[in-house]
Amino acid sequence: MAGINQVGFDQIFLEWYYPLRNSMYYKTGDMQVAEDLVQDTFLKIWEKRETINPETVKPLLYKIANNLFLNRIEHEKVSFKFVTGYNGNDLSNAPDFELEMKDFDIRLQETLADLNEKSRSVFLMNRIDELTYFQIACNLNISVKAVEKRMSKAIAFLKERLDVKI
Numbered sequence: 001m002a003g004i005n006q007v008g009f010d011q012i013f014l015e016w017y018y019p020l021r022n023s024m025y026y027k028t029g030d031m032q033v034a035e036d037l038v039q040d041t042f043l044k045i046w047e048k049r050e051t052i053n054p055e056t057v058k059p060l061l062y063k064i065a066n067n068l069f070l071n072r073i074e075h076e077k078v079s080f081k082f083v084t085g086y087n088g089n090d091l092s093n094a095p096d097f098e099l100e101m102k103d104f105d106i107r108l109q110e111t112l113a114d115l116n117e118k119s120r121s122v123f124l125m126n127r128i129d130e131l132t133y134f135q136i137a138c139n140l141n142i143s144v145k146a147v148e149k150r151m152s153k154a155i156a157f158l159k160e161r162l163d164v165k166i
Contacts, residue, residue: 003050004057012057013042020061027069036132037072041065043134043144104162111161115154122147123154 004012017038024034041064045052052060112120125131125139133147140147 002053004052004054005049008054009046009049012045012054012061016058016061017042020065023062024065024069027066033072036135037065037068040068040132040134107162108158111158114161115157119150119154119157122150123158126151 020041021031021034021038024037025031028034028037041061044064045057045061112124115123121140122136125136126133131139133144133151136147137144
């Protein structure tokens, strides 16, 4: 029989939370990030609980956590490129770099101010406060899907208005 109930989920959580967290800590070197990844992993397990085979949950947990870790690494690379404007060249030699960054910062602040309040708050909670979608959903008493939708709208708005790749 496929699927797990609340009791089954609780047992899986108690058995695998710490080993999975430790595994993610070894990969990330940051306990808070590891705990966020594991929390998101168990959230995904809970969302798909009706289709999960309890006998094969261990490899599934590790696969989900690893995918979330890889997604986070990719996101950090994109964020670094976005924030720094890094394109593989030495930025210190770029003429007027500081002036361009100040101009961009002003445009970014103005664009964020134009963003609707719901999308702006989700975007800033994620990008500035580094909260996970689950944490944002809990803070705002909305679903994770609503957070994803607001974040998607915010990114699309910023891309369009700033003419950048995020």
